[in-house]
Amino acid sequence: MKDRNSMDATMKSVNETIDLLLNHRSIRKFTDQPLMPEQVNMIVAAGQAASTSSNIQAYSVIAVMKEELKKELARLSGNQAYVHDCPVFLVWCADLSRLKAAAEKHQPGQETYEGTMEHLIVATVDTALAAQNAAIAAESLGLGIVYIGGIRNNIAEVADLLGLPELVYPLFGMCMGYPDQQPDLRPRLPQEAVLHWNGYDASASDKQVERYDEIMSAYLRERTGGAKDTPWSELMADKLAQPSRLHMGQFLRERGFATR
Amino acid sequence: MKDRNSMDATMKSVNETIDLLLNHRSIRKFTDQPLMPEQVNMIVAAGQAASTSSNIQAYSVIAVMKEELKKELARLSGNQAYVHDCPVFLVWCADLSRLKAAAEKHQPGQETYEGTMEHLIVATVDTALAAQNAAIAAESLGLGIVYIGGIRNNIAEVADLLGLPELVYPLFGMCMGYPDQQPDLRPRLPQEAVLHWNGYDASASDKQVERYDEIMSAYLRERTGGAKDTPWSELMADKLAQPSRLHMGQFLRERGFATR
Incomplete structure (x- = not known):
């Protein structure tokens, strides 16, 4: 099993179901x-x-x-x-x-x-x-x-x-x-960016996103023979700057959802 | 394994993961x-x-x-x-x-x-x-x-x-x-109410909900020694008539979601 995250690299096979979940692509x-x-x-x-x-x-x-x-x-x-x-x-x-x-x-x-x-x-x-x-x-x-x-x-x-x-x-x-x-399995955000203990820790996020940017750049470089290496956060910034499905609110209201 | 639905009663054990999913409570x-x-x-x-x-x-x-x-x-x-x-x-x-x-x-x-x-x-x-x-x-x-x-x-x-x-x-x-x-595993709607082939068939739903009402009434009667047997559709009607978390829209907008 090729592992999804660096964190998972330490995981042994636990059971059939968890192995299956970790191997989703x-x-x-x-x-x-x-x-x-x-x-x-x-x-x-x-x-x-x-x-x-x-x-x-x-x-x-x-x-x-x-x-x-x-x-x-x-x-x-x-x-x-x-x-x-x-x-x-x-x-x-x-x-x-x-x-x-x-x-x-x-x-x-x-x-x-x-x-x-x-x-x-x-x-x-x-x-x-x-x-x-x-x-x-x-x-x-x-x-x-x-x-x-x-x-x-x-x-x-x-x-x-x-x-x-x-x-x-x-x-x-x-x-x-x-x-x-x-x-290939695509790496996910370091778990420290996503999992918080007893309260939200926003300060952890920036550092972890920087780490993930490096991981994803390396991953893309390897997969594309060097043609692509845009860091994750830059891809996300581009994504958020694009108007996407602006019709959703109106469509839902027309169908009876979220009218109030 | 006690099966969830009448439909499932015909299912043999398939694999560890599907057995696990069907046995959720x-x-x-x-x-x-x-x-x-x-x-x-x-x-x-x-x-x-x-x-x-x-x-x-x-x-x-x-x-x-x-x-x-x-x-x-x-x-x-x-x-x-x-x-x-x-x-x-x-x-x-x-x-x-x-x-x-x-x-x-x-x-x-x-x-x-x-x-x-x-x-x-x-x-x-x-x-x-x-x-x-x-x-x-x-x-x-x-x-x-x-x-x-x-x-x-x-x-x-x-x-x-x-x-x-x-x-x-x-x-x-x-x-x-x-x-x-x-x-106990709670029975779900008959699959015919939920799964449609190549297009939505609203006519199937009414009949299947009636069937489910009987299944759920019997299930409740058995579990409560006859004290409760309200059909599912009646419980759902009651639920929809209750104002529930009417603050959600405003809360989400205040936090930056669905503002437009």
């Missing part, structure tokens, strides 16, 4: 081997077993296997070919529509609070926890995945294409299939 | 056995290995082990005793402050977009994916966890108590320790 190239619907059933069952806030289970997932549909979603996601090429493309959606239907059934006319920021966050977290469980289940079966935030590029078109009703929004996609590549 | 009672900081390091390393949007790693986690601090957080989370009683309480925070610092370093004066709904969602998802990886790693080590959304009850006080700067918000807590209980 995003897969963007898949073999032609198809996935059976039963495999998707099992993977989604593992997703459903994740924690959910007060058991509200505020998510749905669309498994896309139709060629034409995958092709269209690839186009809408910024022309990412692997969205089309993967055997199954899962679209994970935050979904408060079941709760709203329950309220209309049992308490018609009663004021309800699905349109709060709190409920947007709860539904978004529920969706992410289920999706991550599914990702791990898939990887434990020898499959590979990559999350696709690009489905938010044209989120209204994606929602319409998949027939999403009010109070359902596509959070991210997930390509899934048998890996046809084995990318 | 939230743990709210812990033995006195302490956790070592090195265990927390390993669990957070597994969290850091999760997918992250464009490698931004927009989260931090505060490991709380000090008695007084756990006690105060328990009080602020709606007097949930296990927040105090667990050996380690993790507070998972969405964190865009490292990105903002990078932008100020490399591009001072440049307009930046950390205050968009898109960035709130990206940071929230990054945090949830890391936390769920950590939860699974912990469970694979024989530990138990429960997510604590209650830290958002008094989110400003929690943020101040932990010294969180601008652009960092506490998303949820997580109690962690050695389980001193083995709760």
Whole structure:
């Protein structure tokens, strides 16, 4: 096992599950081997077993296997070919529509609070926890995945294409299939930048980011034969300076989320 | 292994990881056995290995082990005793402050977009994916966890108590320790309510929710000796009719999130 971080280099193999977690890499190239619907059933069952806030289970997932549909979603996601090429493309959606239907059934006319920021966050977290469980289940079966935030590029078109009703929004996609590549593990931030004890220590962060800048520059240099070595913090600065999906707030409000 | 859903009842044991995922239950009672900081390091390393949007790693986690601090957080989370009683309480925070610092370093004066709904969602998802990886790693080590959304009850006080700067918000807590209980697995929605093929099928949902109402009523009746049997959809209707954490939108905007 090639280790992810310098910190991990001291770790011995602990158990199958932790080894699997530490070995995650995003897969963007898949073999032609198809996935059976039963495999998707099992993977989604593992997703459903994740924690959910007060058991509200505020998510749905669309498994896309139709060629034409995958092709269209690839186009809408910024022309990412692997969205089309993967055997199954899962679209994970935050979904408060079941709760709203329950309220209309049992308490018609009663004021309800699905349109709060709190409920947007709860539904978004529920969706992410289920999706991550599914990702791990898939990887434990020898499959590979990559999350696709690009489905938010044209989120209204994606929602319409998949027939999403009010109070359902596509959070991210997930390509899934048998890996046809084995990318290097990308180092993460030194743990000292991320983990704090008994209180937030902002002073630790700057020094650790400098350390990480060096680690990532060296990593990029090695991988690109010297062609690239932009430090992480510079990449992040560039990223934050770019307007990205400025339509999200308005789109969510139009679909009934975070209206108050 | 007691199976989670009727659907799962047909599943044979597949592998260690999927069995672990399907057997998740939230743990709210812990033995006195302490956790070592090195265990927390390993669990957070597994969290850091999760997918992250464009490698931004927009989260931090505060490991709380000090008695007084756990006690105060328990009080602020709606007097949930296990927040105090667990050996380690993790507070998972969405964190865009490292990105903002990078932008100020490399591009001072440049307009930046950390205050968009898109960035709130990206940071929230990054945090949830890391936390769920950590939860699974912990469970694979024989530990138990429960997510604590209650830290958002008094989110400003929690943020101040932990010294969180601008652009960092506490998303949820997580109690962690050695389980001193083995709760029943709670059935989830029938998979047909949650998983759709090639497009959202709203018509499936109503029928499946009715099925689930019966399953959950029977489950509650059995567990409470007949004292409780409220159907799930009725519990959800009640939940949606209650104003819950209406301060979240304003709190987030005050901390620099979703201001536009």
